[in-house]
Amino acid sequence: MRLEGRLDVDSTHALIRELFHHLGFVMQSAHPLKILEIVSYVASYVRKRDLTACALVSKTWYQAFNPSIWYDISWEPRRQFLPKAIHRHIQLKKGNLGPEIPESCLNGPRIWVFTDPILYFGALYLDFVT
């Protein structure tokens, strides 16, 4: 196809529409729950007890739900305790020995714990023994 002269607005719109009709089958096969952005929104509405099940659905879901499973506690600098142990905890995680934690938690005096309060103590315990 050869385009001649200047395109006016109407024919441009018609052209774009035609193009989209050709691509139509691609557009329709899009599944909202395979799009990371949308799944992340879903993640913010899922109850805590369902988070782990959702994270195990697929890679995209895992990516979307992982930040919700983990959350961070940041201390006031003066109230920080056991900085060395926390550092080791993070090192341990970096060495891929513990569950995956998002990159963002590796900077700053933070420790990432499970949403489950009982397991939270489990994570702290790890700090003491290692």
Added chain:
Amino acid sequence: MKVTLESSDGQVFTVDKEVAELSVIIKEMLVIEQANQDHPIPLLNVGAVELAKVIEYCEHHRNDPTIDDDEDYDSRKKPIEMDDWDKQFTIVNKEMMFELILAANSMQVKPLLHLGCRYAADIVKRMSPTEIRDLFQIDDDFTPEEQDKIEWEKQWTKL
């Protein structure tokens, strides 16, 4: 002031400007195309049925305060209000809701997008990963190594 919108299958809808402006995309388009008001705005990946639903939603929520920041939507911190109208609105089958989520996503109608995501979150309540996969037709794309890693993580999260 009126704005005309055109769905992917060529149907034209005329709505008030402030209704259309609930869509971030249209709002931005209107700023750019100020001089060119006599042409309908083409929404090339939104069908007529979905567009009608989206407009219905926007008409009802035209006076709502706009929330631009995604952070404000984090339901665990601050649940968004869902009135009776919204509840009535979400009584549709899941295919329709998925189409609406896609439409809301492409038009960037944030409140509707979040309403749809909330609907999806309600469906997955108390479901196992396999059930969710079957229901939404999502493929299990974890490799065997990742499966092992997940099995290992599972013992941490006490699934």
